[in-house]
Structure formats: C-alpha cells, structure tokens
Amino acid sequence: xxxxxxxxxxxxxxxxxxxxxxxxxxxxxxxxxxxxxxxxxxxxxxxxxxxxxxxxxxxxxxxxxxxxxxxxxxxxxxxxxxxxxxxxxxxxxxxxxxxxxxxxxxxxxxxxxxxxxxxxxxxxxxxxxxxxxxxxxxxxxxxxxxxxxxxxxxxxxxxxxxxxxxxxxxxxxxxxxxxxxxxxxxxxxxxxxxxxxxxxxxxxxxxxxxxxxxxxxxxxxxxxxxxxxxxxxxxxxxxxxxxxxxxxxxxxxxxxxxxxxxxxxxxxxxxxxxxxxxxxxxxxxxxxxxxxxxxxxxxxxxxxxxxxxxxxxxxxxxxxxxxxxxxxxxxxxxxxxxxxxxxxxxxxxxxxxxxxxxxxx
Amino acid sequence: xxxxxxxxxxxxxxxxxxxxxxxxxxxxxxxxxxxxxxxxxxxxxxxxxxxxxxxxxxxxxxxxxxxxxxxxxxxxxxxxxxxxxxxxxxxxxxxxxxxxxxxxxxxxxxxxxxxxxxxxxxxxxxxxxxxxxxxxxxxxxxxxxxxxxxxxxxxxxxxxxxxxxxxxxxxxxxxxxxxxxxxxxxxxxxxxxxxxxxxxxxxxxxxxxxxxxxxxxxxxxxxxxxxxxxxxxxxxxxxxxxxxxxxxxxxxxxxxxxxxxxxxxxxxxxxxxxxxxxxxxxxxxxxxxxxxxxxxxxxxxxxxxxxxxxxxxxxxxxxxxxxxxxxxxxxxxxxxxxxxxxxxxxxxxxxxxxxxxxxxxxxxxxxxxxxxxxxxxxxxxxxxxxxxxxxxxxxxxxxxxxxxxxxxxxxxxxxxxxxxxxxxxxxxxxxxxxxxxxxxxxxxxxxxxxxxxxxxxxxxxxxxxxxxxxxxxxxxxxxxxxxxxxxxxxxxxxxxxxxxxxxxxxxxxxxxxxxxxxxxxxxxxxxxxxxxxxxxxxxxxxxxxxxxxxxxxxxxxxxxxxxxxxxxxxxxxxxxxxxxxxxxxxxxxx
Ligand SMILES: Nc1ncnc2c1ncn2[C@@H]1O[C@H](COP(=O)(O)OP(=O)(O)OP(=O)(O)O)[C@@H](O)[C@H]1O
Ligand SMILES: [Mg+2]
Numbered sequence: 001x002x003x004x005x006x007x008x009x010x011x012x013x014x015x016x017x018x019x020x021x022x023x024x025x026x027x028x029x030x031x032x033x034x035x036x037x038x039x040x041x042x043x044x045x046x047x048x049x050x051x052x053x054x055x056x057x058x059x060x061x062x063x064x065x066x067x068x069x070x071x072x073x074x075x076x077x078x079x080x081x082x083x084x085x086x087x088x089x090x091x092x093x094x095x096x097x098x099x100x101x102x103x104x105x106x107x108x109x110x111x112x113x114x115x116x117x118x119x120x121x122x123x124x125x126x127x128x129x130x131x132x133x134x135x136x137x138x139x140x141x142x143x144x145x146x147x148x149x150x151x152x153x154x155x156x157x158x159x160x161x162x163x164x165x166x167x168x169x170x171x172x173x174x175x176x177x178x179x180x181x182x183x184x185x186x187x188x189x190x191x192x193x194x195x196x197x198x199x200x201x202x203x204x205x206x207x208x209x210x211x212x213x214x215x216x217x218x219x220x221x222x223x224x225x226x227x228x229x230x231x232x233x234x235x236x237x238x239x240x241x242x243x244x245x246x247x248x249x250x251x252x253x254x255x256x257x258x259x260x261x262x263x264x265x266x267x268x269x270x271x272x273x274x275x276x277x278x279x280x281x282x283x284x285x286x287x288x289x290x291x292x293x294x295x296x297x298x299x300x301x302x303x304x305x306x307x308x309x310x311x312x313x314x315x316x317x318x319x320x321x322x323x324x325x326x327x328x329x330x331x332x333x334x335x336x337x338x339x340x341x342x343x344x345x346x347x348x349x350x351x352x353x354x355x356x357x358x359x360x361x
Numbered sequence: 362x363x364x365x366x367x368x369x370x371x372x373x374x375x376x377x378x379x380x381x382x383x384x385x386x387x388x389x390x391x392x393x394x395x396x397x398x399x400x401x402x403x404x405x406x407x408x409x410x411x412x413x414x415x416x417x418x419x420x421x422x423x424x425x426x427x428x429x430x431x432x433x434x435x436x437x438x439x440x441x442x443x444x445x446x447x448x449x450x451x452x453x454x455x456x457x458x459x460x461x462x463x464x465x466x467x468x469x470x471x472x473x474x475x476x477x478x479x480x481x482x483x484x485x486x487x488x489x490x491x492x493x494x495x496x497x498x499x500x501x502x503x504x505x506x507x508x509x510x511x512x513x514x515x516x517x518x519x520x521x522x523x524x525x526x527x528x529x530x531x532x533x534x535x536x537x538x539x540x541x542x543x544x545x546x547x548x549x550x551x552x553x554x555x556x557x558x559x560x561x562x563x564x565x566x567x568x569x570x571x572x573x574x575x576x577x578x579x580x581x582x583x584x585x586x587x588x589x590x591x592x593x594x595x596x597x598x599x600x601x602x603x604x605x606x607x608x609x610x611x612x613x614x615x616x617x618x619x620x621x622x623x624x625x626x627x628x629x630x631x632x633x634x635x636x637x638x639x640x641x642x643x644x645x646x647x648x649x650x651x652x653x654x655x656x657x658x659x660x661x662x663x664x665x666x667x668x669x670x671x672x673x674x675x676x677x678x679x680x681x682x683x684x685x686x687x688x689x690x691x692x693x694x695x696x697x698x699x700x701x702x703x704x705x706x707x708x709x710x711x712x713x714x715x716x717x718x719x720x721x722x723x724x725x726x727x728x729x730x731x732x733x734x735x736x737x738x739x740x741x742x743x744x745x746x747x748x749x750x751x752x753x754x755x756x757x758x759x760x761x762x763x764x765x766x767x768x769x770x771x772x773x774x775x776x777x778x779x780x781x782x783x784x785x786x787x788x789x790x791x792x793x794x795x796x797x798x799x800x801x802x803x804x805x806x807x808x809x810x811x812x813x814x815x816x817x818x819x820x821x822x823x824x825x826x827x828x829x830x831x832x833x834x835x836x837x838x839x840x841x842x843x844x845x846x847x848x849x850x851x852x853x854x855x856x857x858x859x860x861x862x863x864x865x866x867x868x869x870x871x872x873x874x875x876x877x878x879x880x881x882x883x884x885x886x887x888x889x890x891x892x893x894x895x896x897x898x899x900x901x902x903x904x905x906x907x908x909x910x911x912x913x914x915x916x917x918x919x920x921x922x923x924x925x926x927x928x929x930x931x932x933x934x935x936x937x938x939x940x941x942x943x944x945x946x947x948x949x950x951x
Contacts, residue, residue, distance in 0.1 A: 052849050079855030091846035095868040104864070105854035156854065 003028050004049060004160060004192070009058035011044050011216075018044040020216035021058070026194055026209075028063075031186050033207035034196045037239065041216040042196040043088065046162050049194065050085045051078035062160065079108075081160075084153030088164040090145045092137040092152070098124070099133040102152050109156070123151040127181075143174040147181075154185070163195035167202055179206060200240050204228070212236050234344040237272045243304055243317045246273045250346070253311045257288050258336060263343065269351065270344045277340020278318040280305065280332045289334040291316060293326045307332065372858040377767035377776045380760070384783045387826045391798035392636070392790065398629035398801055406626060421626035425634075434615070434627070439634065442611040445525060445600065446593035449532035454586050456533070456685070457540020458578075463682060464541065465548045467669050470679045475686070476545075477938075482689040483538035484934040485927045486887035486904065488598035490531040492923055493693035495602060496700045496916065498522045503606045505914045509696070512707025524609040528600050534689040536589045543588075547581030548574075580649065587646040594638050595791020597890040598904075602911060613793045613890065620797060620894055632797040640789045694927065701921040718917040726915065733921045741899075742906035743925070749817055749902060750885030753824035757832040758878040760825070762870065765836025766862070770845065781837065788830035792890035799823040800894055817900045820892055827891050828881045835877040839870045876937060883933040887926055903929075 004026040011019040019041040026032045034042050047053040049060060051067065059069035062083065067076040078085075092101055099120050106116045124130040127147040137145055146166065153161060166182065167175045183206065186193050197203055203210050204224045212219040212227065212235075220232040231237035237245050248255040248271040258273070259266040284290075291307035294315065305318040305326060316334065318324075326332060343351040402410040402418045410420040425435040463469050464476045482490075498517045499508030510517050520526055551574070559569045597613040604610060610618070612635050619628035671678055700706055701718045717724055721732040733739050764784050768777040787795055799822065803813040813819040843866065851861050867874070889904040896905040903926050910919035 047849075050853060052852060077855070078853045083853075085850075085853050087846045087850060089844060089846050091844070091850040093847060093850070093865060093869070104851070104856075108855050108860070152850070153853075 003063065004194070005061050006045075006049075007059050007061075009045075009048065009060060010056050011041070011048060011053060012056045017041075017216045019048070022213075022216075022218050023058075024211055024218060024221055026192065028192055029190055030208050031183075031193045031206060032195075032209045032211065033203040034194065034211045034213055035200060035203040035239075036198060036213035036219075038198055040213045042198070042213055043164055044216075045213070046085070046164055046194065046196050049160075050083055050162055051076065051081050052085070082158055083160045083162060084156060084158030085162045086146075086149045086153050086164065086166060088168070090137075090149040090169075092145055092148055094137050097134050097136055098129065098140070098148050098151075101137070101148055102155050105152065105156050119155055123155045126154070126185075127151045142169050142171075143178065146170065146178060150181075150185070154189070154191075158191065160192045160194065163193065165197055166195055168197065168199065175202075182206065200242065204240075212239065214239070229339075230350070231272075231342060232350050234270060234272065234348040234350075237342050237344070237350075241274060243275045243319055245342070246275060246278065246316045247271070247314070248273070249313065252313055254289055254309055254313060258341065259343065263351065268346050272342040272344065273316075273336050274340035274342075275304070275317045275319040277337035278316065279335045279337060280307075280318055280324070280326065281335070282326070282330070282332055284333050288336065289316075291332055291334055293328050293330045293332055295328060296324065296326070298323075307334070371772065373767055373770045374773065374776070376763065376858070377771050377773070377780060380764060380767060381776065381779055381783070383760075384780070384826075384829070387822060388783055388786055388829070391802040392786075392795070394801045395629050395632050395794075395798040396636075398625060399633050401626075403624075403626045405623075410626075418626075421630050425627065425630045435630075435634075438610045438612045438615045438631075441525065441600070441604075441609060442594055442613070442635075442638075445528050445532065445596075445611060446590045448525075448529045449536060449593050450586050450589035452529070452533040453536035453540045453589055454582065457537045457585070458544050458582065460537065460682065460685070461541045461545035461548055463678065465545050467671050467678075468675065469671060469682065470675065475682060478686055478690070479541055479682075480538040481931070482534055483536075483542075484883075484930050485535075485690075485694075486598075486889065486923065486930060487531070487535045487596065488602055488889065488908075489697065489923050489927050490534055490689075490693050491527070491599045491602040492911070492916075492920055493696045494527050494531060495522075496696050496706060496920065498527070506706050506916055509700075509707030512705065519607055523603055523605070523607040527603045528609070531599050531603065532593055532596065536593075537685070537689065539589060540585050543585040544578060544581050547578050551577055583649060584646055587642050587649075591639050591642040591646075591791070594642070595635055595793055595890055597793045597893060598908065601893075601908070613791070616793055616797060617893060620800065625801070628797055629801075632794040635791050635794040639791045639794070643789045694924070697920045697924050701917045701924065703917075706916070718921055729910075729915055729918055733918050736918075738898075738901070738906065739922065742901045742903050742922075745817060745820075745900060746886055746902040746904070746926075749820050749824060750882050753821050753828060753885055754878045754881035756821075756825050757828035757881050758835075758874050761829065761832025761834070761836035761877060762839070762866075762874055763836070764829075764833040765838070765840035766866065768833075768837050769840040769843070770848075781833070784829040784833035786830075787827050792827060792888065793894065795827060796823055796891050796894040799826070814895070815897050815900065819895050820900060820902065823891055823895055824885050824888070827888075828884070831884075832877055832881060835873055839873040840866075843869060879933060879937050883930050883937075886933070887930045 006022055006024050009019060009022045010017060022045065034045060036042050044053060048055050048068065049062075054075060055068050055070050057070060059071070059074075060067050062081055065076070066074050067081050068074065093104070096104065102120045102123055103116050106119055111119070120133075121130070124133055127150055129144060129147045129151065132140065132144060132148070137148070140148065146169070150166075163182075167178055170178055179202070182193070182195075185191070195206070207224060209222065210224050210227050211221050214235050220227055220236050227236060228240055231240065234247075238247065248258060250270045251267050255269065255271045256266045258271045259269055263269065290310045292310070293305060294308050295306040297304040297306060301321075303320045303323055305320060305324050307316045307318065309316060318334075345351050399421055400417055400419065402412050402414050402416050402420070404414050406420070407414060410416075410418040412418050425431060428434075460479060464472060464479065469475065495508065497509050498521060499506075500511060500517045500519065500522045502519055502522065508517070508522070559573050564572070595613055596611070597617060600609065600611040601614050601617065604614060612631050616628055616631035616635065619625075619631055702714050702716065704713050704715055704717075715721065717732055719732045719734050722730070722735060724730045724732070729736055729738075761784075764780050768781055771777045790798075799819065800814065803810070803819045803822070806812045813822070847869070848861050848865055851865050856864065887904065889908065892902055892905050893908065896902060898909070901909065903922055907919045907922035907926070910916075910922060
C-alpha cells in the first residue's frame with residue numbers, strides 16, 4: 001500500500017537546485033537505493049520524503065496520501081508520515097542511554113510506561129544490543145551506534161524506513177554484517193526501505209531497485225543488473241562499475257574503429273567498453289585496437305591489465321579473473337566483446353544498438 | 362498567508378523575530394533615544410535653549426564643544442579620561458607582557474602557583490584598590506577620619522593622594538592580569554619552532570625576541586591594549602572615589618554628575634562621547650582581529666616551548682614578581698580588612714582594634730549605628746545583589762542560548778546576522794553610557810511599560826542587556842557544536858520546538874550554560890558602572906550601597922561591604938575555576 005510517489009519534485013537552496021524535477025515511484029515493500037556521487041542531492045531528497053525539508057515545487061505522496069505539495073499549501077509533519085529516518089551521523093542523543101534513546105519516541109506517542117519498556121526490550125533484542133541498554137552513545141562503537149539508531153527508528157514501527165548512507169562509517173567486516181542485518185530486517189518486517197549511498201557496490205548488492213541521481217536529476221531507474229547492462233547515459237555507465245568503464249572520446253581513431261558502420265557519422269559518438277568485455281591477445285590478426293601493456297595490477301581476487309593505445313588517449317583497463325600471462329611493455333591487440341560496448345551521443349544519452357547489429361560490427 | 366504558514370511550520374522564525382524585537386527595545390532603542398536627547402531640548406531647559414521642550418536644539422552640543430565653558434565642562438574631563446586610559450593601559454601592557462613572558466617562558470620559581478595568583482586582582486572589583494588607596498594615603502584635603510599615612514605622621518601631597526596618579530596606578534594594577542591573560546595566551550599558542558628555526562640560523566636571543574616573537578605577538582598586544590583602553594574610558598568608580606577631593610573629573614564622572622543634577626541634555630552629550638570612543642576603539646579591535654586572523658599560525662604541534670633559564674636573576678626576579686602580587690592583592694585586601702577593625706585608622710594599638718564595624722551595636726555615628734552585618738540596609742543590598750545578578754545571569758544565559766539557537770537554525774540569514782549584531786552591540790558601549798541610555802528609556806512610562814526607575818526591574822533589564830554579548834557568544838558557539846541531525850531525529854518523532862529545547866538542546870548544553878550563568882553572575886555582583894545611575898537607596902545593590910557609604914563618609918562600613926563583594930567574586934571565580942578550568946580564562950577575557 002505505501003507506495004511512495006514523487007512528482008516533478010524540486011528543491012532549491014539559495015545557490016541553485018539541490019533536487020531538480022525528480023519523478024519516481026518507490027514500490028511498497030521494495031528495497032530501493034538512491035545512488036549518486038557526493039553532493040548530488042541524495043540527502044536532500046531523503047529529507048523531503050521524511051518531511052524535514054519542504055519541497056520547492058512538485059509533490060510527494062506516501063501510500064496515496066499527499067504529504068507535501070507546495071502548490072496547494074499541503075504539508076504533513078514528519079511524525080505523521082509513518083516514516084523513520086536513520087541519519088548519516090546516527091544523531092544519537094548523547095545525554096540519553098541506549099534504552100532512553102529508543103524510548104524517547106515512544107514516550108512522545110503517549111504510550112504507557114509498561115508498553116514502552118516491553119517495546120524497547122523487544123527492539124534491542126531484535127537488533128542484538130540488549131546488553132548495551134544502559135550505556136551512553138559515547139561508550140559505543142560505530143557499528144553499535146548504528147544499531148541503536150536503527151532500533152530508535154524502528155521502535156515506532158514505520159511503514160517506510162529511510163537510511164542515509166547506513167554503511168559508510170563502518171569498516172569492511174562490519175559492513176558485511178550490517179548488510180546482512182538490513183536484508184534480514186527487510187525480510188522480517190516487510191518494511192519499505194529507501195537507502196542512500198554513493199557506493200555502487202552497496203547499491204548493487206543490497207537493492208531491488210536503484211535510482212541513479214546526478215546533479216539533482218534522475219539519470220536512470222531500474223534493477224541493478226539492468227543499470228549495469230544498459231546504462232541510459234554516459235554518466236551512469238561511468239559511475240557504475242569497478243574498475244570503471246573504458247571511454248573512447250568521440251572523434252578518436254579508437255572510437256572510430258569500434259563504431260559499427262551503419263550508426264552514422266562516427267565523429268559525434270563516444271564509445272564505452274566495460275573492462276571485462278575487453279579481450280586481449282598477442283596475435284595481431286584478431287585484434288581491432290593495438291596497445292601496449294603498461295601495468296599488471298592485482299586487486300585481491302582478480303587482476304587489472306592497464307594498457308595504453310598506440311595513438312594516445314587515456315589508459316585502457318581490462319579485468320581478468322586469473323593472472324594474465326602478459327608482461328609490461330608487451331604489444332597486444334584488443335577485441336571488444338559486443339555485449340560490453342556502449343555508444344553515447346553528444347548529449348550523453350545512450351544510442352541503442354540491437355544485439356543483432358552488435359554482432360555484425 | 363504563506364508567511365503565517367511558514368511560521369507555523371518553522372517556529373524558529375517566530376522565536377527569532379520575538380528575540381529581535383526584545384533586543385531592539387532593550388538595546389537599540391535606549392541608545393537611539395539618548396543620542397536623540399543630545400539634540401533635543403529637555404524639560405525645563407526652555408530658557409537656556411530658547412526653543413520649546415522637545416524641539417531640536419544645538420544648545421547642549423554648543424555648550425560642550427564651543428562655548429566659554431567647554432574647556433571646563435567637556436575638554437578637561439575628556440583630557441583626563443584619555444590620559445588615564447592611555448597611561449593605565451600602556452603601563453599594564455608593559456608590566457603585563459613582562460610578567461606574561463616570565464610566567465609562560467621562564468623557569469621562575471612557583472610558576473604554576475604564580476600563574477593563578479597573578480590573576481586575582483582582576484577578579485576583585487576595581488574600586489577595592491581605590492578604597493584601599495584612600496585608606497592609606499588620604500590627607501587633610503578631605504575631612505573626616507585620617508588616612509594611615511597621616512596617622513603615622515606623614516602628610517601625603519594631593520597629587521599622590523588623589524587625582525590622576527592614583528587613578529592610573531589603581532587601574533594599572535587592575536589591568537595587569539588582563540594583559541597577562543591575553544598576551545600569555547598568545548605566547549602559549551605561539552609555535553616554539555618559529556623561534557627555534559631562527560636560533561638554528563644563528564640568531565641571538567635578543568634578535569629572536571625583536572624580530573620573531575614580538576611581531577608575532579603584536580596582534581594580541583594591540584588587542585589587549587585597545588580592550589583595556591575602552592574599558593578605562595567607561596570606568597566610573599575609581600575616578601569617582603579618587604578624583605573627587607581635587608575636582609579631577611573624567612567623562613564618566615561628568616556624566617554621573619550631569620544626571621544627578623538633572624542636566625539630561627548634557628548627560629546625553631557625555632554619554633554620546635563615551636559611547637563614540639568606546640565604539641571606535643572596539644571597532645578598531647574587531648577589525649584588527651579579523652585582519653590578524655589572516656596570518657595567525659597556531660602551531661601547537663611539537664611546540665614544547667623550552668623555558669628560558671633566568672640563572673642568577675631567578676630569585677631576585679621572583680621577589681619582584683611577588684612584590685607585584687603583594688602590592689596588588691595582599692596590601693589592598695589587608696589594608697581594607699584591618700581598616701574595618703580599627704576605630705581610628707592607622708593607629709596600631711590593641712585598644713584601637715574592634716569588631717564593632719562588623720557586629721557592634723550603638724555606634725556613635727549619625728546613621729548606621731550597628732555593625733554592617735547587623736544593618737538591615739546591608740542585607741537588603743546583599744539580597745538585591747544576589748537576586749538581581751542571579752536572575753539577570755539566568756535570563757541572559759537562557760536568552761543567549763535562544764539567540765544561539767536561532768542563529769544556528771534560522772533559514773533567514775539576515776535574522777541570524779541581525780540577532781548576532783544587536784546582542785553584541787552592548788559590548789561596544791561602556792557600562793555607564795549604556796546605563797544612561799536605559800535610564801532615558803525607563804524614566805517615564807512608555808506604552809504598556811510603566812516607569813521602571815526606582816524599581817529593581819531597571820537594574821535587572823540593564824544587566825541582562827549588558828550581559829548579552831557574552832551570553833549570546835556562548836550560546837552561538839555552543840549551538841555551533843550541536844549539529845542539526847540531533848534535533849531532526851527528535852523532530853521525526855513529533856517533538857515540537859519547546860520539547861526539543863527542553864529534552865534535547867538544554868540537557869546537552871547545560872555545562873556551557875552553567876558556566877556562562879555563573880560568570881555573568883559574578884560580573885553582575887561586582888559591577889558598578891552600570892548600576893550607579895540606576896539604583897536608588899531602596900534598590901541598592903552591594904556595589905552602589907558601598908559607594909553610598911563612601912559618599913556619607915562611613916569608611917569602615919564601605920570597606921567592609923567591598924570586602925564582602927570581593928570575597929563573593931573571588932569565591933565564585935574559584936568555583937568556576939574548579940568546575941570548568943578552560944572556560945575560566947575565556948570569561949576573564951571579555
Ligand atoms: N541547507 C542547505 N542550504 C544550502 N544548500 C544546501 C543545503 N543542503 C544541501 N545543500 C546543497 O544541495 C546539494 C545537495 O546536497 P545533499 O546533502 O543532498 O547531497 P548528498 O548527495 O547527500 O551528498 P553526500 O553524499 O556528500 O552526503 C549540495 O550542493 C549542497 O551544497
Ligand atoms: Mg548526504
């Protein structure tokens with residue numbers, strides 16, 4: 001029921017648009033991620049859904065109820081929206097114990113003392129922090145604080161839980177643990193979760209749907225794998241993927257070599273090629289591009305081969321699962337796997353190529 | 362309509378506007394009115410000004426600046442004021458810098474203890490020293506009981522007993538700790554590596570001092586000098602006590618006299634002059650601080666400043682510093698204390714000692730026939746002091762926090778700027794000029810506010826306004842540490858503005874608030890310039906009560922009251938020192 005729907009939503013601060021004409025629907029029960037680089041308006045968008053920020057124009061409705069529509073002066077206060085927010089900084093109240101932090105919201109709802117105690121105990125149990133009940137936030141580790149912040153929001157049984165960069169302040173091991181925790185909570189409570197991150201790995205591994213934001217505008221919405229396989233814009237292609245996609249500038253010889261003939265004048269088309277779609281061989285006959293290996297970089301489980309093209313331009317990266325048997329300064333030839341090739345017009349939008357056409361290139 | 366909705370949604374705006382109106386009424390309005398009084402014919406001045414009451418007139422300005430009387434009325438006090446202020450701040454700066462260097466950078470014995478002890482004079486009300494001086498050096502020019510010097514057979518000349526010289530000495534003693542605080546603080550923050558780098562290049566000690574250390578300290582030294590100068594301009598009690606017998610007047614005293622003789626127009630001119638000098642001086646200071654900030658390099662890292670060995674001079678220098686301590690703490694407090702125990706000043710025979718002035722009854726005086734501790738007026742004044750200073754400190758602390766809250770949270774930048782500016786303004790205005798302005802506002806009923814002169818309210822309001830610069834700065838910096846998320850988290854759960862202030866903001870900031878309130882309280886207890894124009898006998902606070910006793914010639918009683926104030930101030934300062942060491946120096950610096 002509580003679909004969240006944003007219509008032409010904008011927010012301007014004195015110095016320009018933080019969120020610019022965003023329209024999207026977040027489905028009930030989904031685990032949606034808002035992904036974008038720092039400063040792109042993620043937090044602002046989240047705060048508008050929470051009701052901490054008033055939209056400049058457009059409207060927001062939650063579960064069919066209009067909660068913010070500046071055009072007709074409608075605004076529902078944050079606590080009336082059935083929404084919980086976990087802050088990037090956790091924002092635990094330093095003068096209250098863990099239990100008091102969780103209890104505060106309940107006491108504002110005039111819940112009886114017994115019911116409050118029971119609810120607090122249950123929440124602390126759910127998040128596995130029952131033994132920390134009487135500690136103050138300053139006596140907790142980052143991961144523990146995070147759990148308290150989650151418990152505090154979830155104690156009020158929100159239908160929608162908003163999380164602002166929930167994992168960014170945690171170390172790698174804790175991230176994995178917390179990620180599992182979030183997935184569990186999502187399954188157990190069926191809560192709609194919207195979380196914000198600038199980390200594509202987090203987004204890809206957690207979310208059922210991803211909203212890519214840039215400069216306050218929506219770039220693309222869809223399941224993680226669609227966004228990786230079929231980026232709508234050059235920005236999305238470059239932002240998602242690690243190591244990042246190889247870009248061949250419009251007009252360069254390399255780009256010209258990669259663009260199929262029927263696509264029209266190649267001078268205006270920028271080409272992207274995913275690193276794992278780069279196939280390298282030492283034999284000239286099969287290759288499209290000629291390059292020199294400049295470095296072999298181990299990245300733990302896999303390898304990156306860094307190459308420079310004969311005719312200049314930025315380094316080309318190839319991702320390989322096993323140790324490649326090339327050596328630096330060796331001459332190699334590159335063949336693209338058509339599935340990993342993407343073409344972008346001068347406006348940065350993707351130019352679609354049917355798989356069959358790709359085959360022929 | 363949208364505006365109304367905005368207020369409902371964001372009560373911070375409403376709170377901010379209410380605060381702004383309150384402070385315009387309490388700070389901007391009185392100052393505007395007193396400046397206006399300087400060019401408006403006052404009631405009863407018709408014959409002199411030649412225009413109807415309330416009409417525009419240049420009479421007061423002409424009389425002060427360009428009449429046959431200007432020399433006596435205005436320029437002599439102006440000259441005295443500037444002379445005293447310049448001499449006292451220059452002397453305090455010289456002695457203070459030297460002491461600061463000794464306390465921070467040398468291996469003087471008992472350094473830690475001295476660093477605290479040398480600050481004590483600044484915690485005492487300044488006219489403690491003036492009364493001690495009079496007790497010691499009073500001569501036949503002033504009737505009544507003799508001074509100690511006189512009793513011992515000497516006859517101090519007038520120039521030593523009264524006027525410019527003692528005023529300068531007393532103010533210097535009072536300001537030395539202030540100079541130590543500011544310059545010593547700067548010296549401590551100065552990166553010792555700057556000096557070591559020069560030493561590596563082969564510079565000699567004196568060269569380093571002249572070329573590196575002094576230039577780096579210049580902003581602090583200039584700032585300390587300007588702050589002391591501005592404070593001395595508005596100083597009332599010392600020249601009042603020490604200048605009276607030889608008609609030595611400063612602008613603050615002239616202002617006081619003009620008001621007590623109902624010359625409101627002239628009072629406005631004096632207040633305007635004091636205000637102008639204060640605003641210009643502190644304006645220069647504020648501007649210089651901004652300039653200086655551009656090239657401050659606060660080192661800190663690895664700045665383990667080596668202490669300079671004093672070698673053979675170590676003990677002689679220690680003796681000299683102890684000498685300053687004895688002169689500025691032991692002697693004045695000792696003299697005052699002994700004087701309250703003696704029937705006839707300066708006669709050291711056992712029969713002459715008595716506790717009568719504290720707890721006696723049936724003293725052979727016209728009034729105050731009981732010892733001070735048995736006098737109802739004393740307890741009345743003490744109660745007034747506690748309650749007015751206490752309530753003002755509490756109110757200023759809370760208002761300061763609210764100002765800090767609005768400054769931090771207001772979406773309207775101009776509102777934050779306006780509040781910050783107006784609450785800071787009293788800092789630029791010497792206390793006595795501000796009191797004169799408050800007096801103009803509250804002397805008559807205005808709108809719904811009745812005439813408050815003669816009630817404790819006028820003292821309370823004046824003190825609140827006077828404390829706002831400090832209180833709002835504490836509030837602003839405390840709120841700056843408190844990110845908005847902490848509150849938004851409560852807002853998400855439906856906590857309104859009041860609930861958030863009560864349950865979140867106040868509990869988190871209560872430490873800062875308590876220190877601010879206590880510091881305000883002490884400064885209210887020992888303040889006199891602000892109160893002297895506003896108190897009447899029934900609303901006397903301890904400070905004005907003791908000045909009244911001085912006026913009536915009850916030296917022992919006056920000294921006893923000042924001792925009580927000094928002890929209260931000292932005790933309070935020590936409590937704060939214990940409770941919040943770091944904030945202590947901060948509080949003294951203002
Ligand atoms: N209260 C505000 N006043 C003015 N500008 C703001 C305000 N809040 C955000 N902005 C601006 O809006 C833009 C988006 O900010 P936002 O905090 O939403 O970014 P973000 O995507 O959450 O970034 P990050 O990943 O760094 O948290 C930024 O350019 C920011 O400077
Ligand atoms: Mg953010």
